[in-house]
Amino acid sequence: MKPESPKLSKDLKGLSVFLRGAENDSISYKYTLGTDGSLSEKDISDLRTSNFSLNDDLALLDWFSSVVIPHRREKLRASIAFQTALLTTLPPTNPEEHHFFYTAPYNDSAVSSLPSEILVEIFGWLGDLGSEYDDLDVEHGTNWVITHVCRTWRSIAVSTPSLWASISIEDDLLVDNPFTDGKSKLLQEYLSRSGQNPLRVTLSSSYDIEKHMEIISPHLPRCTDLDLTVTAEAINPHFTIEGEFPNLKRLSLVVEGCISDRNEQPFISGEAPHLLDVLVQGIDITYVELPLTNLKSFTGDICRYQVYMQLFATASQLETAKMDARFPVLPFDVLPEPFIHTKLRTLSLSPFIEALQGLRLPALETFLIEYIYPGGHCSIAELLRESGCPLRCLYLETAALPWSELRPIIEACSSTLESLSIRVNEESAPQVHDALSFNRASHHLDTSAFAPHLTELCIRDDSYSLDADFAASFHQLSFVSMVWWRQFSRKVAQLKSLTMCAPYSPRPEKALMELEELKEEGLKVEFYGYVWTKMI
Secondary structure, eight states: OOOOOHHHHHHHHHHHHHHSOGGGTSOOHHHHSOSSSSOOHHHHHHHHHHHHHHHHHHHHHHHTTTTSOHHHHHHHHHHHHHHHHHTOOOOOOOHHHHHHHHHSOGGGSGGGGSOHHHHHHHHHHHHHHTTTSOTTOTTTOHHHHHHTTOHHHHHHHHTOGGGGSEEEEEOOTTSSSOSOHHHHHHHHHHHHHTTTSOEEEEEEESSOOHHHHHHHGGGGGGEEEEEEEEEGGGSOTTOOEEEEOTTOOEEEEEEESOOOOOTTOOSEEEEOTTOOEEEEESSOGGGEEOOOTTOOEEEEEEOOHHHHHHHHHHOTTOOEEEEEEOOOOOGGGSOSSOEEOSSOOEEEEEEOGGGGTTEEOTTOOEEEESOOOTTTHHHHHHHHHHHTOOOOEEEEOSSOOOHHHHHHHHHTTTTTOOEEEEEEOTTHHHHHHHHTSSOGGGGSTTOOOSSTTOOEEEEEEOOOOSOTTOOOGGGSHHHHHHHHHHHHOSSSOOOSEEEEEOTTSOOOHHHHHHTHHHHHTTOEEEEESSOOOOOO
16 A cells, blocks of 8 residues: 655645544543642643643644634634633632632533633623723722632633623722722732733723823723713823824813913823814813824814814814814804805704804704704804805794794705704794694695604793793694694605693693693604603
8 A cells, every 4th residue: 555645745744633523622620620629730741731732723723724613613712712721820828719629629610611701702791791890999890700710710701801891990089099099909900810901991080090090001002992081180190191192083071170370281191093083171272182084973172263174174084073163263263165065964062053154054054052042043154154064953042032033044954854843932822833834825837845854853841921821832732733733744854753842831631631642643752741852
């Protein structure tokens, strides 16, 4: 017989490894954990020998990739990772742990039959449930609790970096110096166990966070989410978080209380080319010196008109902006020509509508306003009219406007409007009902219906009176008639959602009963007898 060729021999070996059952890869738990919960010299030797053998088999399977399916390779890697984790040196058990281990052997429990991959998923789910606890609290932090259950769980948790890739730190307000040397070591250990995984950091403190950040700073290059909630006293005026943030996608900075003068020194600065989402509250955006070129979403406070316009100019890819703009617009601040931002689709603005001057938003689809100063309705109507935007959602969460001021705003976007939220009072309510239904203007052939594509309508009636017989406009026939007309008219789209809010008036039982039939036709009807506000 001719000798077997080297290539054929390697093929046969690879095929034999592939056909061998996965249950033969790992040494039985009975031998790896021993009867007394510790590894003997022979156990350690057997584990190492098994690992060497499995690594050789893994090399064959990698070479034999055209035959071996990926699932089989992952089984081998999982066995190697698990057995390597079993070799982790653990500290001696205390009396309580000793009692637990010897009275409830892990191998006797039903959970011991679960593969390590499933346990990792369960541990991750438990970590999400326990997110309200400080991760440096060894008594309540999920990961620390898991590592103290038994040797096997500890081995799995310690050898799974993804479980440690999200850290939440919340300093105890009842302790004068909550970030002790012990907490410092725990933080270092936590970050070390996360390996090189993308990192999410949440830090909430009423004390100086400089010590926290000194430990976290070396890991910032792999940080994808950075969420800081601090008091004004926790910010050292001379401290700046500096560095490269190549993976940072989301930044949240919330400062509670009145911040002292930082002499214009930034709180955070550096390069963050992939930054997409920024939230800044309690501190001006000028204290964040990061590139905003690729920014998609901004939420926060702006205290100067120049900074406000600079944000739009710099963040050319901005799609969503929720701004608390608190600055006057002086005549010499307004640009000679309006600035056009072509990407912004969603804008929520409060309280100074003056900020709309000099701005054009041709892509705007959703617009929420929380305050309108006297005469400010003109700025809103001008923005919508001159921008020529396809506005679909208009939410005027302001004090009830006279119909003479409300009408120009709605008319500027009437042809594209699909969702409308407004507030009315005793005077404007009948006019709104008339405009949204078959009014006199509808008789003219050259006049189109008002907001013909409207499918969602939210009306809040802020009318109030000390009269015992007082009732809001929802009790009036004109309101119910308007709703019925829009449901059955061929001139306009049918309403899909109707929300009524009357915080200072009795529940409109009769109107709700008359709308029951429309609910059967698919109209969603809701009523709130308390202050309710539409949110984006």
